[in-house]
Amino acid sequence: MLDKQGANLNLKQAPPRAAARDELTTNHAARYVDRIAETAGRQSTYLDPDTSTSAHSWDAAIKAVGGLLNLVDEAVEGKVRNGFALVRPPGHHAEYDRAMGFCLFNNVALAARHAMSKHGMDRIAIVDWDLHHGNGTQHSFYDDPRALFISTHQYPYYPGTGATREVGSGKGEGYTVNVPLEAGAGDQDYVAIFQVLVAPILRAYKPQLILVSAGFDAHHTDPLGGMALTESGYDQMGRILMGLAAELCSGRLVFALEGGYSLEALRGSVAKLLGSLSSFDPDGEATPEAVSVEDMRPRARKSLAESLDAQRRYWPDLQML
């Protein structure tokens, strides 16, 4: 896709690098990092029922992390306005000391840690629109207000976490926002959720950087998911975030690839989003028209109303549905 369309997209490549051990241990147990390192060169190691490594997984995983950290640096230093880390393996299921759901290291959580430690940030928003709940990311910052975690996901579904009532704890209470959705939600549902819930919370939080766990497994053709998003829906969500990033944090918006199991849907959705990212005009009419909650599927609307109710005590600007 990039070979065919990349020339039209005004892209700049951020070179990957291997993440250092002391970068990985900002979000993972040292003994766990060592355990993954030991898989290097071994044909196959099963870490959990879904997650196995090949001889090259360690190398790919540390370059995925390092590449994303490089991209964060470039975005924060203003060398690029925004960016997309096209990395594998994905990361959002990886826990502090456990591989899960094809994920070894939590790329996005590590990117947030890096923004905190290297760039002194203390308000990082993580928006996770992957089909699945980002349990590892949520747990990384569950009691930490320096990262705001917002997730839409199919529910009940793998990995089982992500109920509306999970809102964070201690100092992090109110900084975890879950929108669990029944199967079948589509473009207008997601766009309405972004306009009615995600945008007002981001405006109130005033992030210094927005990270996106960008999975494309909520696409209607995805073999693992039961959602109904199209390329256009992903693009609209992306453009809402671009508008918010321009308004709130000098455009700093960094996507990291998570799931997506229809290669065609993945390619098409990423291509459309890259087109919007590379041509984004903060002064133009880039953000999508407002979608009416009246047009939502009743079950998605009910889920949105429940999330609004759970979050209103922390974010008083949220409307009633």
Ligand SMILES: [Zn+2]
């Ligand atoms: Zn997923």
